Amino acid sequence: MYSHSNYYEGGVLTMLQPLGDRVLVEPSEAEEKSAGGILLPESAQEQPAEGKVIAVGPGRILDNGERQEISVSEGDVIIYKRFGGTEVTVGGEDYVLVEEDSILAVRS
Numbered sequence: 330m331y332s333h334s335n336y337y338e339g340g341v342l343t344m345l346q347p348l349g350d351r352v353l354v355e356p357s358e359a360e361e362k363s364a365g366g367i368l369l370p371e372s373a374q375e376q377p378a379e380g381k382v383i384a385v386g387p388g389r390i391l392d393n394g395e396r397q398e399i400s401v402s403e404g405d406v407i408i409y410k411r412f413g414g415t416e417v418t419v420g421g422e423d424y425v426l427v428e429e430d431s432i433l434a435v436r437s
Contacts, residue, residue: 344419347386350399350429354407354414355422356380378411379436380425389429399429406436 347353357380382405388398401407413431417424 345384345417345424347384347426349386350389350397351386352382352399352401352407352427352429352432353384354380354409354425354427355383356425379406379408381406383424401429401432401435407432408434408436 345353382401382403384403385399385401388396391397407427409425409427410431410433414425414427417426
């Protein structure tokens with residue numbers, strides 16, 4: 330999709346920066362075939378609930394006024410709640426803005 334340099338030189342990071350405890354995720358592609366090898370129409374493809382972290386917000390402000398940093402970093406592959414984010418389109422590419430509370434795991 331985007332090369333790493335495009336994120337910083339007029340790409341998605343200059344167009345969309347998450348606020349607070351939100352994370353910008355590029356979702357993984359949906360599977361086009363079933364486990365048995367059958368081609369699935371787009372309407373039957375299950376939307377992925379994992380993707381690559383493209384950008385992170387500065388973190389949540391706690392009651393004592395301190396900022397709690399987000400526990401994931403750019404480049405991490407995360408698993409998030411299936412309906413835990415807001416879909417956005419930037420430059421013709423689809424992304425999901427996910428709150429940190431909706432992140433379930435980091436894939437290693």
